[in-house]
Amino acid sequence: MTPSLEIDVASIGHAAWELVGAPVANDLLALEAASGDAPYVLEDEDLAGAPTWIVAAVPIANIPVPDCRETPEERENRLSVIRTVPASDLWRPSLFVDTAGTVELIDGGHRIAVALERGQFVIEALVRLANRSADET
DSSP states (O other): OOOOBOOOHHHHTOOGGGTSBEEEOSSHHHHHHHSTTHHHHOOHHHHTTOOEEEEEEEEGGGOOOOOOSSOHHHHHHHHHHHHTSOGGGSOOOEEEEOTTOOEEEEEOHHHHHHHHHTTOSEEEEEEEEOOOOGGGO
16 A cells, blocks of 8 residues: 555645645655656756655646647657557656645646546646745744
């Protein structure tokens, strides 16, 4: 059974879906195990300050996906490759959630697009939760 991390929602200002999940250690090996592309997309600042990382089932409607900077042909080529991968084998998207509950996509927009095509409403993601500082409590 996967351990679950449950945090007092009121104390840090996150929605319930953001707070129940499997905890992930704040090091690149653990983060890579949680989402294979983590070492390639995360920056030093993502690891600074001992953030809380979890793997959580996130409603796709809560994830804003920015417009792509690629041509339609490039986008279709990337989506075509991802479509060939079974859902269980795809790396998890990486998200950041601030203390106000705002979700930011770090990486994984194409995976989210394919999940929507497959009829998914929820996607398992690697989520970095912002930690409130002492002056915010």
